[in-house]
Amino acid sequence: MASRLRLLLGKRMPNPGPEVGELKGEEGEARKPVPRPELTDLGGGSEVVHIPRFMDRETAWEMFEQLDKRIPWTRPTIRVFGRSAVQPRDTCYVADEGLTVLKYSGYQPHAHSWDGFPVLKDILKAVHEALPGSYFNSVVLNRYKAGSDYVSWHADDEPLYGPTPEIASVTFGCERDFLLRKKPTKSAASVSGEEAARKRLKISAPQQHSFLLKHGSLLVMRGHTQRDWQHAVPKRAKATSQRINLTFRRVLS
Numbered sequence: 309m310a311s312r313l314r315l316l317l318g319k320r321m322p323n324p325g326p327e328v329g330e331l332k333g334e335e336g337e338a339r340k341p342v343p344r345p346e347l348t349d350l351g352g353g354s355e356v357v358h359i360p361r362f363m364d365r366e367t368a369w370e371m372f373e374q375l376d377k378r379i380p381w382t383r384p385t386i387r388v389f390g391r392s393a394v395q396p397r398d399t400c401y402v403a404d405e406g407l408t409v410l411k412y413s414g415y416q417p418h419a420h421s422w423d424g425f426p427v428l429k430d431i432l433k434a435v436h437e438a439l440p441g442s443y444f445n446s447v448v449l450n451r452y453k454a455g456s457d458y459v460s461w462h463a464d465d466e467p468l469y470g471p472t473p474e475i476a477s478v479t480f481g482c483e484r485d486f487l488l489r490k491k492p493t494k495s496a497a498s499v500s501g502e503e504a505a506r507k508r509l510k511i512s513a514p515q516q517h518s519f520l521l522k523h524g525s526l527l528v529m530r531g532h533t534q535r536d537w538q539h540a541v542p543k544r545a546k547a548t549s550q551r552i553n554l555t556f557r558r559v560l561s
């Protein structure tokens with residue numbers, strides 16, 4: 309499967325070329341559209357790259373099946389605002405040996421070895437090929453059983469990823485909205501009392517961006533995105549089937 313994926317990915321890489329549909333063959337006939345990365349500059353040194361057709365649908369479904377069946381999914385109890393709660397999605401963690409341990413919301417996931425999961429090695433390889441110069445050594449996996457599963461607003465800003473983490477997110481199965489919102493600035497967060505009430509009226513709603521993450525897509529967050537922005541996959545009543553998402557990260561040594 310790895311070589312098939314490589315072939316598919318070899319055609320699409322991130323030199324912004326002409327728009328889809330603009331390409332012409334030698335005699336001027338339209339050639340097959342080339343899916344190109346869509347870059348969103350969030351400002352302040354944060355950016356998002358979205359490649360909706362990173363993988364072809366069929367390969368992505370094969371991977372979905374393997375991930376669904378083979379990954380040792382768990383639904384751990386975590387701590388949110390001082391309270392225990394069952395995480396509203398299944399999860400798993402795979403990482404190189406010897407890395408600093410990951411801990412979030414009072415939960416320290418067991419770091420499984422890549423060796424048990426050839427499908428993850430294939431996907432990691434494809435991500436590395438699609439993003440020359442990037443390097444990932446761990447992956448957080450999430451499985452959303454239906455639209456009632458979600459991930460709430462957060463940033464993946466744990467110190468083990470350093471000040472400017474790059475996070476590459478690959479999606480399989482049911483499409484879901486992925487939202488980004490700007491963290492409140494210090495000046496807006498520190499105003500209080502009456503003045504705050506007055507000022508609050510003038511403070512505009514945080515900047516937001518929304519991406520529809522489809523089956524076989526890749527979304528990359530870079531630069532200061534984790535420092536300055538939060539992201540979420542909210543509940544969606546219309547999402548009736550399973551979604552699996554992999555976020556590849558680099559733990560610094």
Ligand SMILES: O=C(O)CCC(=O)C(=O)O
Binds near residue numbers: 553
């Ligand atoms: O499921 C997604 O698209 C995002 C998951 C996520 O943000 C995370 O695992 O930190």
Ligand SMILES: [Fe+2]
Binds near residue numbers: 539555
């Ligand atoms: Fe995240």
